[in-house]
Amino acid sequence: MTEYEPTVFLVDDDAAMLKSLSLLIKSVGLEAEAYLSAQDFLDSYDPARPGCLVLDVRMPGMSGLELQDMLLKQGITIPVIIITGHADVPVAVQTLKKGAMDFLEKPFSDQVLLERIRDAVSQDAEIRKERTVQEAVQQRIAMLTPREREVMNFVVAGKLNKVIASELGLSQKTVEFHRARVMKKMMVDSVAELVMLVTKAGYNP
Numbered sequence: 001m002t003e004y005e006p007t008v009f010l011v012d013d014d015a016a017m018l019k020s021l022s023l024l025i026k027s028v029g030l031e032a033e034a035y036l037s038a039q040d041f042l043d044s045y046d047p048a049r050p051g052c053l054v055l056d057v058r059m060p061g062m063s064g065l066e067l068q069d070m071l072l073k074q075g076i077t078i079p080v081i082i083i084t085g086h087a088d089v090p091v092a093v094q095t096l097k098k099g100a101m102d103f104l105e106k107p108f109s110d111q112v113l114l115e116r117i118r119d120a121v122s123q124d125a126e127i128r129k130e131r132t133v134q135e136a137v138q139q140r141i142a143m144l145t146p147r148e149r150e151v152m153n154f155v156v157a158g159k160l161n162k163v164i165a166s167e168l169g170l171s172q173k174t175v176e177f178h179r180a181r182v183m184k185k186m187m188v189d190s191v192a193e194l195v196m197l198v199t200k201a202g203y204n205p
Contacts, residue, residue: 006121007031007051011041011067012083013059021054024110025117038067045076050128052079052120054113057088057095065091068098077127079120083108130200137201140186148185151178156195 008025010032012018018034025032031051035041039062041053053071057064068080082103084092092103101123102116144152147168154164161179165172188194 004049005031006124007033007049008117008121009041009045009051009053009078010034011038011053011059011064012056013037014056017056021113024114028114030117030121038062038064038070042067042070047074047076047078050121050124052081052101052117052124054081054083054117057082057084057091065095065098068095068100072098079123081113081116081120083113134201137186137197137203141198141201141203143185144182148178148182151175152182152186152194152198155179155182155191156198 008030010018010021010025012021012034013036015036018036022032022034035044038055038059042062055064055067062070064082071078071080080095080100082092082095082100083106084103085106089103089105092100096103101120104113104116141149141152150168151164154167159167161172161175164170164179165175168175170178183189183194186194186197188197
């Protein structure tokens with residue numbers, strides 16, 4: 001799988017602003033890509049690429065708010081920082097309600113923007129790390145047989161082997177066998193670790 005460097009994606013219809021922001025971001029060692037329209041960004045963005053989005057609210061064609069809506073519909077969770085003129089503050093507040101990380105009024109401090117960008121890139125890295133863990137756990141769960149999954153559900157619920165055996169109409173020895181298989185396939189050494197793992201993965205029996 002290709003490893004991408006975190007990139008700050010800039011979307012603004014002001015070419016001079018894009019050039020200035022690109023130079024600023026690259027000056028601190030971060031990658032930057034600039035787009036003059038929301039549609040240009042949407043057409044080329046690969047959700048596998050980590051980073052954050054610095055987005056102007058008011059642009060010809062698709063607005064920043066409309067782009068944010070489009071990303072949400074597609075399940076794309078890249079952190080968004082809104083940049084806006086004073087008259088756009090109410091609109092920017094709407095973007096916060098839709099999950100934007102922050103908004104900055106123009107003109108803004110370069111240092112403040114860089115701090116927000118570093119926070120956003122870190123947040124994106126954490127989200128991607130959690131998603132990777134979730135996917136790995138889900139793959140392990142998919143390897144369980146239907147009976148092993150039944151046993152795991154009872155184990156995670158804190159049921160003793162004899163109770164599980166009674167509920168499923170099995171011998172306690174058979175339950176112990178399935179339980180051992182569950183622990184092996186899930187790559188855990190304790191019930192506490194199993195509970196923590198399936199909880200983190202968002203697993204619901």
